[in-house]
Amino acid sequence: GAGVSQTPSNKVTEKGKYVELRCDPISGHTALYWYRQSLGQGPEFLIYFQGTGAADDSGLPNDRFFAVRPEGSVSTLKIQRTERGDSAVYLCASSFYTDANTGELFFGEGSRLTVL
Amino acid sequence: AQSVSQHNHHVILSEAASLELGCNYSYGGTVNLFWYVQYPGQHLQLLLKYFSGDPLVKGIKGFEAEFIKSKFSFNLRKPSVQWSDTAEYFCAVNEKGGGFKTIFGAGTRLFVKA
Numbered sequence: 063g064a065g066v067s068q069t070p071s072n073k074v075t076e077k078g079k080y081v082e083l084r085c086d087p088i089s090g091h092t093a094l095y096w097y098r099q100s101l102g103q104g105p106e107f108l109i110y111f112q113g114t115g116a117a118d119d120s121g122l123p124n125d126r127f128f129a130v131r132p133e134g135s136v137s138t139l140k141i142q143r144t145e146r147g148d149s150a151v152y153l154c155a156s157s158f159y160t161d162a163n164t165g166e167l168f169f170g171e172g173s174r175l176t177v178l
Numbered sequence: 179a180q181s182v183s184q185h186n187h188h189v190i191l192s193e194a195a196s197l198e199l200g201c202n203y204s205y206g207g208t209v210n211l212f213w214y215v216q217y218p219g220q221h222l223q224l225l226l227k228y229f230s231g232d233p234l235v236k237g238i239k240g241f242e243a244e245f246i247k248s249k250f251s252f253n254l255r256k257p258s259v260q261w262s263d264t265a266e267y268f269c270a271v272n273e274k275g276g277g278f279k280t281i282f283g284a285g286t287r288l289f290v291k292a
Contacts, residue, residue: 104285105282
């Protein structure tokens with residue numbers, strides 16, 4: 063597709079369950095980012111990938127959160143033992159990374175996670 | 179720690195009023211600066227960006243922003259707002275050569291009365 067695609071758009075789960083959120087970036091974009099946005103807040107950086115490897119995962123809040131990008135395209139954010147505080151909109155973005163450009167981000171619509 | 183501060187959380191204006199949204203950042207290195215906008219029901223999208231050269235940059239829909247390095251600021255302006263500018267605006271920064279980890283401010287929600 064032309065833009066960043068995220069699925070599911072909405073996910074309701076129970077506390078303690080496991081959740082996977084998927085992101086399909088713009089074709090040809092080498093960098094992929096995950097952000098979390100809580101109500102009334104700006105996007106909070108979680109992790110970004112350059113190719114298949116996680117270049118910076120300093121924003122992952124704890125070891126319940128994990129993300130992969132095995133083939134350098136689609137990425138999956140995985141949350142184990144979900145807690146009510148994990149409820150937020152999870153945003154994925156991609157960009158075409160070179161040292162010469164600025165890293166403009168192209169965002170998807172987000173996946174709204176609600177943990178009951 | 180790197181941070182971005184937006185001074186106004188909510189702004190209400192009448193159409194044709196002038197707009198200025200404040201943004202300050204705390205960053206040790208040379209930076210790229212951005213304003214992103216999220217219209218109701220839509221995803222975040224780039225409004226304008228600064229990376230080098232003229233510190234006054236122009237973006238879409240008549241918006242502009244001025245980078246003042248000495249003040250670590252990148253304020254967004256528009257001389258005359260329209261009802262269609264109702265949206266949430268986010269200031270963001272990344273560090274040149276830093277791998278493009280982009281940090282966002284908390285956002286300013288703008289409501290323009292018709």
